Amino acid sequence: MTPTACTPVDGTPEPVDTEDGTATVVTVAGDEKVFPGHYPGFPIFPGVCIVEYAHRSALATFPAEGRWELAAVESTRFLSPVFPGDELRTELTWSQDGEGWRCKAKVASQRGNAAQIRFRFDAGRAG
Amino acid sequence: MSSVPQGVAGIKAVLPHRYPMLLVDRVLELVPGERLTALKAVTCNEPWYEGLSDKASEEDHDYPRVLLIESWCQAAGVLIASERPNPDVLSGQVMLFGGISDVRFTGRVRPGDVMRHEVRLSRALTDTVIFEGECLVDGRVVAEIGRVVMAMRPATELTEQVPGTAASSEEKS
Numbered sequence: 001m002t003p004t005a006c007t008p009v010d011g012t013p014e015p016v017d018t019e020d021g022t023a024t025v026v027t028v029a030g031d032e033k034v035f036p037g038h039y040p041g042f043p044i045f046p047g048v049c050i051v052e053y054a055h056r057s058a059l060a061t062f063p064a065e066g067r068w069e070l071a072a073v074e075s076t077r078f079l080s081p082v083f084p085g086d087e088l089r090t091e092l093t094w095s096q097d098g099e100g101w102r103c104k105a106k107v108a109s110q111r112g113n114a115a116q117i118r119f120r121f122d123a124g125r126a127g
Numbered sequence: 128m129s130s131v132p133q134g135v136a137g138i139k140a141v142l143p144h145r146y147p148m149l150l151v152d153r154v155l156e157l158v159p160g161e162r163l164t165a166l167k168a169v170t171c172n173e174p175w176y177e178g179l180s181d182k183a184s185e186e187d188h189d190y191p192r193v194l195l196i197e198s199w200c201q202a203a204g205v206l207i208a209s210e211r212p213n214p215d216v217l218s219g220q221v222m223l224f225g226g227i228s229d230v231r232f233t234g235r236v237r238p239g240d241v242m243r244h245e246v247r248l249s250r251a252l253t254d255t256v257i258f259e260g261e262c263l264v265d266g267r268v269v270a271e272i273g274r275v276v277m278a279m280r281p282a283t284e285l286t287e288q289v290p291g292t293a294a295s296s297e298e299k300s
Contacts, residue, residue, distance in 0.1 A: 005178065005179075005187075006175050006176055006178075006179055006183075006187060006188060006189065006190070006191055007175060007191050008148075008175050008191055008193065008194055033147060033174050034147065034148050036145070036146070036147070037144060037145040037146045037147050037148035037149060038144060038145075038148040039143045039144065039145070040143075040145050041217070042217055042285075042286070044285065046148060046197060047224040047227075048193040048194065048196050048197040048200075049193070051193050051196075051227075052191065052193040055192075055193065070192050070232060071231065071232055072229075072230060072231045072232065073192075073196065073227060073228075073230040074228065074229065074230075075226065075227075075228040075229075076224075076226055076227040076228065077225075077226045078223070078224050078225065078226065080288070081285060081288055083288075083289060083290055085290070086290075111288070111290075124186075
């Protein structure tokens with residue numbers, strides 16, 4: 001991630017080549033800053049942090065130039081929990097929607113599908 | 128109304144979340160089974176801001192939108208938990224995110240802002256509760272929350288999925 005990212009996640013999703021689209025991989029470190037509080041004695045990666053890794057994956061692989069920002073989380077389904085040390089692979093499918101972009105993210109850990117998310121991005125505005 | 132968790136101590140009595148992921152500061156109003164209003168103050172001392180360089184712009188300080196969602200959902204959790212408190216995530220029934228839909232961001236949140244979460248219970252089934260509402264800052268809506276589904280599940284459904292639970296004692300030897 002860029003040094004100026006304000007985010008609850010500590011890792012940086014790395015783009016990987018796929019045959020038909022875009023994907024990223026990132027490892028959920030055991031010392032991610034959210035774990036002590038989610039939950040004490042039982043670290044489980046917050047669902048919104050899975051969404052955040054998908055969000056950052058989308059920004060890292062955005063199909064258009066410019067500054068884009070999250071305008072909507074159109075849907076999210078959580079399918080299985082994510083624990084410290086899990087590797088998340090996120091597959092992204094893009095479609096243009098007027099002046100914005102839609103992105104469908106499928107997140108999987110080694111235990112299977114973890115989440116499916118649909119984002120909408122609009123051109124970012126300064127200020 | 129004496130059982131309404133108004134401050135952090137009361138919120139901690141009903142939610143298992145702790146620093147840095149306890150994202151509700153105060154409950155203003157709670158009508159059991161119906162609605163809740165809660166506050167979350169945003170400060171640059173939260174750990175998400177730690178990595179920002181001195182060159183970061185004002186918009187770089189936008190509060191992470193996923194944390195706005197988390198904070199709002201925790202407020203919804205307080206509404207559920209007021210009837211079924213469960214500060215221990217390892218026993219009994221735990222509240223899990225089933226899904227989040229139709230969340231639209233219509234404004235920004237920055238350090239110094241106080242988010243006001245308006246949570247309405249739109250439907251309650253046996254083990255699933257559905258919420259909707261808004262998040263406001265200074266009276267303007269910064270996010271519309273179309274639908275949040277929370278499911279009450281036995282804690283064992285979670286604990287049994289922890290990798291290496293059965294083998295953890297072997298790994299130590």
